[in-house]
Structures are given as C-alpha cells and as structure tokens.
Amino acid sequence: MARVLHKEQSEIHVDYVNAPNQLARGSPSKNHTGKDRRKLYRLVGVSFGLLCILQIALNISLRLTLYIEGLSPSITDHYFKQGWVYFRPSFYYISSIKKSWQDSRDDCLRRGADLVIINSREEQDFTRKFHRISWIGLTLRETKGEWKWVDGTPLTKSYWGSGEPNDYEGKTEDCVEIKFHDEENSWNDIPCGDQNFWICEKTVAL
Template identity: 25%
Template structure:
C-alpha cells in the first residue's frame, strides 16, 4: 500500500512539474513577442540622407516616411511643379512642408537639392502664408522682403528659402501632422 501512495505522488508531482515548465515557456514566448513589437520603428525615406532623430517614437509613419516629433515627412524623389507637388502631398493625406520651429529646421538636414515647401504669397493679405492660411513667423524665417511674390518657395540644403518659378520641376517635402 505504501508503494502505491509513493507512486501516485510521484506521478502527480511529475505532472505538475511539466505544467509548470509549459507555463514558463509560454510566458517567455509572450514576453519576447511583446518586446519585439515595441522595438519596431518606421523609417527611411527614399533618396534622403535624413535620419530619424529624438522624439520620433511617438508616431507611426507609413513606409518611406520619416517620423519626428509626432509628424511624418516624405522627401520625394521625382521632380514636379509646385502645384503638382501640392496635389501629390494632398493625395497622401498630407501637405507641403510647413515649418513650425527652429528644431524642425535642424532636423531637416539633407544635401544638394531644392525642395518645394507649402509657402506662398497671398495677394489679398499682402503676406507670405502657409498652405493652411497661417502666417509665417518672422522669428523662424526673416528674410522674405527680397523674394518675388509671383514665384513659389523652395527650401535648400543650406537652410535657406529661395523663390523659384512655380513651373520649375523640383522634388518636394510632404508633412503629415499626427497630433
């Protein structure tokens, strides 16, 4: 009779040991999957030398867009007129770049190209305005007196704003605000 009780307890303890191992393995797999999903980040734009910087982890951008401070940016490879560029950005649920801060200017480090941005001259208001109608901050860019109001605006790799005939073909920067 004592041998029967010892065998039963061995079977029960063996079964509990197997269940415990299975639970620990399942927990390990779930934790690994959880950490893997959190570390995946959206990245790169085609043909751009821009790298994601601090603060880009609060948004999820579509493929080929770059996240920075809860905004997504796309640097086009193809050259289009200003109007074609504006329409392309709109088709991507975004708008031509609207600069909001000096930090954003520092983030936009790229080389060798002129890029259309969403700034134009509003004849009625007699001022340079962004696509959404907001006024340009003179603190951000203060050298607009010499620009031709009949032309469109490009942003250069030297952080300069220049005027170009709107029919010229240049790449563009689209911006999608996620906040």
C-alpha cells in the same frame, strides 16, 4: 674524367637538393597570403556583425521613442514602408521626382498630407538635412503681398537666404523652396511653375 664526372654529379646533386629549398622559400609567402585573407574575412565578418547590432539598436531605440510618444507600431510601420520619415511630431515624405509647386502639393494631398509647414528651428534644421532643393508649403499665390502657409496661417518666423525674397530678374516668384542647405537661412523664392522635389508633412494623432 672521374673528377669531372664526379663534379657534374655533385652539381646535379646540389641542384636537386636546393630545388625543394626554393619551393620551401616560396611556401611561407603563400601561407602569409592565406593568413592575410583569413584576417580580412574575419574583419569583414566582425564589421558586418557590428553593423547589424547597430541597426538593431537603432530600430529598438526608434520603436521605444515612438512607443513613448504613443504611436502604435502598426501605424509607424505603415508609413515607413511607404518611405515616410518620422521627426516629432510629424511624418515627412521626400519625393524622388520633380514637379511644380501646385502638382507637388496635389501629391501631398493625395497622401493625406500637405507641403511641409516649418514651425521651429529644429524643424528647419531637419528639412535641410535631405540636401535636395525642395518645395515647402509657403506661398504668395493666395494672398498677394503676404506670405502664408498652406494651412492659411501667416508667416511669423522666416529663414530666408541672403537677399531673399527678391523676384529675381523681375520674375513672379510666389513659391518657396529650400535651397541653401549648408545655411540655417536656406529659403529662396522662385516661380511656382519651376520643377522641384518636395516635402510632404503629415501629423498623426496620438
């Protein structure tokens, strides 16, 4: 009986002694998780800090560019707050809703601007970056048979998509949109009453 009792006591003792060891084995896992969390928080903090620094650098760079080009901060801030984007030598407004070509132009005129006139390859590449099918200021409405910009100048350099302009399916397609954004030749003619986003352009005097 004494042996049995001693054995039971021993087993009880062993179980008692081993219990903290099992807890101890579990604690490194918790500590490890805590360290992982601290590393993650540190990484997020560092990333956020780098983004802030990058944003500040971009703002300084933009302001320096505008200063060199003679644009005052008060003018640029005014346009930026209204959603305009600057690309030398003009400001551009990209709509968030769709309208017909004429209604789109009327909106630009109310803003003291007009639908965008594309004068260079650089400007053509710039307008494609917005990845929105958008009206531009090119039309046949005023002079049938001759494409002209909204300021009355004739089209000299074009960026028509393949097979355009074509009056597709016999439709009267007298207005132009930027459609094929992945291609340099991105223009497409469509009916002026269709609904599209649009791009306004405003040149600010230095």
